[in-house]
Amino acid sequence: MTRIRSIAAVAALAASTFFLRNWRESTVYSANPEPSQESAAASHSFGRTARVQSQSAPTWSRDIASVLYKNCATCHHPGGAGPFSLLTYADARRWGPQLMTVTQSRFMPPWLPEPGYGDFADVRRLSDHERDLIKQWVLAKMPQGDPAVAPAPPRYDADWLMGKPDLILKVARPYTLPGGGTDVFRNFILPYPLKETHYIRAMEIRPGTPQIVHHANITIDRTGGLRRQFPNDWQNGVAGMELMVDAGNRFDPDSHFLFWKPDTPALVEPVGMPWRLDPGNDLILNMHLKPSGKAETLDAEVGLYFTPDPPAKQPMLIDLERDDALDIPPGDANFVVEDSLTLPVDVDVFGVYPHAHYLGRDMQGWAILPDGEKKWLVWIRNWDIDRQAVYRYKEPVSLPKGTVLHMRYTYDNSSTNIHNPHAPPVRVRAGNRSEDEMAHLWFQVLPVNVQPGAPDPRLLLEEAWMRERLRKTPGDQVSLYNYAAALAGEGKFPEAASAFEQNLNQSPHDVRTLTALGAALEGAGEWQQAQQRFRSAIDAAGTDSSSTCDPRFDLASSELRHDQPEAAEDFRTEVATCPEDAEALTGLAQIEIEANQSTQAIQHLTAAIRIDPFLANAHEQLARADAQSGDLPGALAELEKAAQLKPDDAAIHSGLSQVLAASGSLQQAIDEQRTALKLLEDDADGWNNLGVLEARTGHVPAARDAFQHALRLDPQHSQAKSNLARLQSQN
Amino acid sequence: MTSLRAAALIFLILLIAMCAWASEPLGFDLRGKPITDLAGPGIRVVVLIFAASDCPISNRYVPEIARLNREFTKRGVRIWWVFPNPEDRSSTVAQHNHAFAITEPTVLDTRQSLVHLAHVTTTPEAAVFRSKGNDLREVYRGRIDDRYLSIGQERPRAQQHDLEAAIGAALADKPVPPSGGPPIGCSIVPLQK
Numbered sequence: 001m002t003r004i005r006s007i008a009a010v011a012a013l014a015a016s017t018f019f020l021r022n023w024r025e026s027t028v029y030s031a032n033p034e035p036s037q038e039s040a041a042a043s044h045s046f047g048r049t050a051r052v053q054s055q056s057a058p059t060w061s062r063d064i065a066s067v068l069y070k071n072c073a074t075c076h077h078p079g080g081a082g083p084f085s086l087l088t089y090a091d092a093r094r095w096g097p098q099l100m101t102v103t104q105s106r107f108m109p110p111w112l113p114e115p116g117y118g119d120f121a122d123v124r125r126l127s128d129h130e131r132d133l134i135k136q137w138v139l140a141k142m143p144q145g146d147p148a149v150a151p152a153p154p155r156y157d158a159d160w161l162m163g164k165p166d167l168i169l170k171v172a173r174p175y176t177l178p179g180g181g182t183d184v185f186r187n188f189i190l191p192y193p194l195k196e197t198h199y200i201r202a203m204e205i206r207p208g209t210p211q212i213v214h215h216a217n218i219t220i221d222r223t224g225g226l227r228r229q230f231p232n233d234w235q236n237g238v239a240g241m242e243l244m245v246d247a248g249n250r251f252d253p254d255s256h257f258l259f260w261k262p263d264t265p266a267l268v269e270p271v272g273m274p275w276r277l278d279p280g281n282d283l284i285l286n287m288h289l290k291p292s293g294k295a296e297t298l299d300a301e302v303g304l305y306f307t308p309d310p311p312a313k314q315p316m317l318i319d320l321e322r323d324d325a326l327d328i329p330p331g332d333a334n335f336v337v338e339d340s341l342t343l344p345v346d347v348d349v350f351g352v353y354p355h356a357h358y359l360g361r362d363m364q365g366w367a368i369l370p371d372g373e374k375k376w377l378v379w380i381r382n383w384d385i386d387r388q389a390v391y392r393y394k395e396p397v398s399l400p401k402g403t404v405l406h407m408r409y410t411y412d413n414s415s416t417n418i419h420n421p422h423a424p425p426v427r428v429r430a431g432n433r434s435e436d437e438m439a440h441l442w443f444q445v446l447p448v449n450v451q452p453g454a455p456d457p458r459l460l461l462e463e464a465w466m467r468e469r470l471r472k473t474p475g476d477q478v479s480l481y482n483y484a485a486a487l488a489g490e491g492k493f494p495e496a497a498s499a500f501e502q503n504l505n506q507s508p509h510d511v512r513t514l515t516a517l518g519a520a521l522e523g524a525g526e527w528q529q530a531q532q533r534f535r536s537a538i539d540a541a542g543t544d545s546s547s548t549c550d551p552r553f554d555l556a557s558s559e560l561r562h563d564q565p566e567a568a569e570d571f572r573t574e575v576a577t578c579p580e581d582a583e584a585l586t587g588l589a590q591i592e593i594e595a596n597q598s599t600q601a602i603q604h605l606t607a608a609i610r611i612d613p614f615l616a617n618a619h620e621q622l623a624r625a626d627a628q629s630g631d632l633p634g635a636l637a638e639l640e641k642a643a644q645l646k647p648d649d650a651a652i653h654s655g656l657s658q659v660l661a662a663s664g665s666l667q668q669a670i671d672e673q674r675t676a677l678k679l680l681e682d683d684a685d686g687w688n689n690l691g692v693l694e695a696r697t698g699h700v701p702a703a704r705d706a707f708q709h710a711l712r713l714d715p716q717h718s719q720a721k722s723n724l725a726r727l728q729s730q731n
Numbered sequence: 732m733t734s735l736r737a738a739a740l741i742f743l744i745l746l747i748a749m750c751a752w753a754s755e756p757l758g759f760d761l762r763g764k765p766i767t768d769l770a771g772p773g774i775r776v777v778v779l780i781f782a783a784s785d786c787p788i789s790n791r792y793v794p795e796i797a798r799l800n801r802e803f804t805k806r807g808v809r810i811w812w813v814f815p816n817p818e819d820r821s822s823t824v825a826q827h828n829h830a831f832a833i834t835e836p837t838v839l840d841t842r843q844s845l846v847h848l849a850h851v852t853t854t855p856e857a858a859v860f861r862s863k864g865n866d867l868r869e870v871y872r873g874r875i876d877d878r879y880l881s882i883g884q885e886r887p888r889a890q891q892h893d894l895e896a897a898i899g900a901a902l903a904d905k906p907v908p909p910s911g912g913p914p915i916g917c918s919i920v921p922l923q924k
Contacts, residue, residue: 107882108883180794418884
C-alpha cells in the first residue's frame with residue numbers, strides 16, 4: 001500500500017498558495033470555476049463575485065449558445081477542424097474555462113488583423129460584448145438557463161458543403177504524420193486528369209483529418225514541373241514550406257488566392273472571376289500540419305465546381321516582397337524591411353495575404369493615393385504563422401493609377417520571441433524552410449477602367465512589378481524574363497528582345513528564353529532572325545522532345561505567316577510530338593483549309609476544341625472549314641461561339657457578317673459588320689464590305705457613306721472605288 | 732518572485748506526510764481492478780502524468796512521455812498516466828490509449844484522490860514522487876516542459892525540460908528544482924457533487 005506525501009500539505013499552504021496564485025496571474029490559463037482547496041483565500045473572493053453576478057448572469061441557452069454557434073461551431077463540431085465540439089451545453093460547460101481564457105487573450109477565434117486597418121469580410125474577431133458575456137457566464141459557474149430558449153444548433157452533416165463537386169481530386173497516397181515532433185510542411189501533387197480545359201467557380205478542400213491541418217494553399221503548376229522534378233516519389237508529397245513553380249511561357253499570371261483555413265473549407269469566387277485548369281496542369285496542395293500526439297493519416301481531396309462561362313474579369317496576384325533584404329542578426333528584436341510598388345493602372349483590391357515565418361512580428365500594408373491620402377490595407381501587430389490567412393475585403397478597395405503600395409515588416413530574432421525556431425538565435429536569411437524567413441505581402445487586384453483596345457492591363461502591372469524586383473535584385477533571371485515577357489505582351493518588341501538578350505547572356509542555351517527572344521524578334525519584324533532563334537531552341541532542347549513544343553509551334557506559325565511551305569511539315573511534326581497542343585492542331589488545320597482539305601481540317605479542329613473548348617481561334621477556323629465544305633449553319637454556330645469567347649475581336653464579327661450574308665440574313669449581317677467596325681474603325685475593307693451589304697439591301701445613302709468612309713481611310717482602295725462608281729451609275 | 736520561489740522550495744523539502752489508507756484504493760486500472768501500489772519492487776521514483784482523453788495539449792505530450800519512459804524505465808522510474816475527469820471512463824480511456832499507442836500503466840482517478848493528493852489542477856500536469864518502501868514523497872509538481880507558455884503561445888520545441896530534470900534530480904537524491912512556469916492545458920473537470 002502506497003502512502004503519499006504531498007508538496008502542498010497544510011503547513012505549506014500559505015506560501016505555496018501564494019506561489020500558485022502568482023503563477024496563475026501570470027498566465028491566461030487559470031479560470032477553474034471550482035477552485036481547489038489550496039487557494040482558499042482566492043476562492044472566497046471568487047465565490048463572492050459569483051454571487052453578486054449571478055442575479056443577471058448570462059445563461060448558455062439565452063446568451064452563449066448563439067455566440068458559440070456563430071463564431072466557433074464552424075470548426076468546433078464533431079468531425080470539424082477544431083479539437084472538440086461546442087454544439088451542446090455539456091460541451092460548452094466542459095470547455096468553459098478554456099473558452100474564457102482564449103477569448104480574453106483573443107487567441108480564439110483566430111483573427112490577426114487589427115480592427116480599423118482594412119475593412120474585411122468574414123471577420124472572426126469577437127466583439128467586446130461577446131467576450132464579456134463568455135467571461136461573466138464562466139464566472140457565474142456556467143448556468144444552462146432555460147433549454148427551450150436555446151437556438152437550434154447548426155448542422156454539419158453534408159459531405160461536401162456545396163453538394164457533389166464536378167471533379168474530385170485525391171492525393172496519390174495517404175500521408176502519415178508522426179505523433180510528435182515539430183510542425184510539418186508538405187506539398188501534395190494532384191494532377192488534373194481531364195483532357196479539356198475547365199473554369200472553376202468554387203473549390204472545397206477536405207484534408208481528411210482537419211484537426212491536424214493549420215492551413216493549406218493551392219498553387220497551380222501549369223507545366224507539371226514539380227512532378228517531373230520528383231519522378232519516382234512525387235506521390236508521397238514533397239517536403240517544403242514554399243515552392244517556386246514554373247509558370248510556363250505564356251503570360252498567365254496567378255490570379256486567385258486558393259487558400260484553405262479551418263473555418264472556410266469552401267472557396268467561392270466572385271461572379272465572373274473563375275479560374276482555369278488546362279490538361280497537364282497539377283494542383284500543388286501545400287499543407288501546414290501539426291502533430292496531434294498520435295500518428296495521423298491524411299488523405300486529402302479537393303472538390304472542384306465548374307462553370308461553362310470563361311472569366312469576364314481577369315484579376316491578378318501581385319506581391320510586395322523583400323526576401324533579398326532578409327539578413328537578420330541573432331538577437332535583433334526589431335529588424336525592419338520595407339517595399340513599395342507604384343500602380344500603373346487603376347485597380348480594385350479584392351484581398352490581401354500577408355506572409356512571414358516564425359520571426360515575423362508586426363506586418364503593415366498601406367497605400368498612398370495620388371492625392372497623398374493614406375489608406376490602410378492591413379495591420380497585424382502580433383503575427384502568428386499558425387493562424388495566417390487570406391483576408392478578403394468586404395468591398396473591393398479602389399486604388400487609382402499612381403497609387404503607391406507599401407509594406408513594412410518587423411522581425412524579432414531574439415530569444416524572447418517564443419516562436420523563434422533557434423535557441424540560441426542564429427542569423428536568418430530568406431528561404432523556404434520553416435526556419436528561414438520570408439517577407440511577402442500579396443494582393444489580389446482587378447484592373448478597372450480599361451479602355452477598349454488597350455493592352456492587357458495585367459501586363460502593365462507585371463512590367464512595373466518586375467522592374468521593381470530588378471531594382472532590388474539586379475540581374476535576377478526570373479524577374480528579367482518576366483519583365484521582357486511583359487514588354488513583349490505590350491507589343492514593345494525591340495525592348496523585349498533586348499531584355500531577353502540580356503537574359504541569354506547568363507544562360508545562352510535556355511530553350512524558353514531562346515523561344516521568347518524569337519517571338520519578340522518576330523514581333524519586331526525580324527522574322528528571319530526569329531526563325532533562327534526558334535531553330536536554336538529546338539536544337540538546345542536536344543532529346544527532350546516535350547521542350548521542342550513551343551519553339552516548333554512558333555517556328556511553324558512564323559512560317560505560316562510568311563507563306564513558307566515548311567510550315568505544313570513543321571506543324572505535322574509538332575502535332576506528332578505534342579499531340580495535346582490545341583493551337584498546333586489549329587495551325588495545321590489552317591494550312592489544310594488553305595489547301596482546300598476541309599475534311600482533314602475539321603478533324604484536327606474538332607480534336608483541338610476537345611482539348612481546349614475555349615480556344616476562340618479553333619472555333620473561328622472550324623467555321624472557315626465548315627463554310628468551305630458548304631455547312632453554313634455549322635459555320636455560323638462556330639463563329640457565334642468564337643464571338644462569345646472573344647467579343648472584342650473585330651475579325652470574328654466580320655466573319656459572322658459574311659456567313660450571315662451568305663445565308664441570306666442581310667440585316668443581321670449588317671449589324672455584325674457594324675459591330676466589327678466599332679471595334680476596328682480604320683478597317684477600309686470592313687467599310688467596303690458594309691457598303692456592299694447596304695447596297696444589297698437597297699440602302700443607297702448608307703452604302704455610299706460606307707464606300708466613302710473606306711476611301712477616306714484608303715484613297716487607293718480599288719474595290720471601294722469601283723463599288724462607289726457602280727452605285728452612282730445605277731442611281 | 733525569486734525569493735518566493737526559494738521559499739516554496741524550502742517547503743518542498745520540509746514535507747509533511749499525508750496518508751492514503753489501505754482500505755481506499757488509489758484508483759482503478761482499465762479493467763476496473765483497484766490499484767493500491769504505484770511503486771512496486773525496485774521503483775525509486777514514481778511519476779504521475781495527469782491527462783484527459785479530449786484535451787489536445789495533453790494528447791500532444793504523449794510522444795514526450797513515451798520518450799521519458801524509454802529514458803527512465805530501466806532506472807527505477809515508473810510513469811503512470813492518470814485520467815481524473817468524470818467523462819474519462821475505462822472504455823473511453825482504453826480506446827484513447829489504443830489510438831495513441833500508450834504503453835505506460837494507466838490509472839483512472841475516479842474519485843480524484845490523486846488530484847487532491849498531488850494538488851494538480853490541469854491536464855497535462857506532472858507530479859514526481861520519491862519512493863521509499865511504501866512511502867511516496869512528492870518532490871515536483873507542474874509542467875512537463877516549457878513548450879507552451881499559455882494557450883496559443885507555443886514554442887516550436889521545448890527549451891527547458893522541467894519534468895525530465897525533476898526525475899533526474901529525484902533519482903540522484905539531489906534537490907529537485909521547481910517547475911519554471913505554470914502548467915498549460917485544460918482544467919481538470921470537478922466531480923459533480
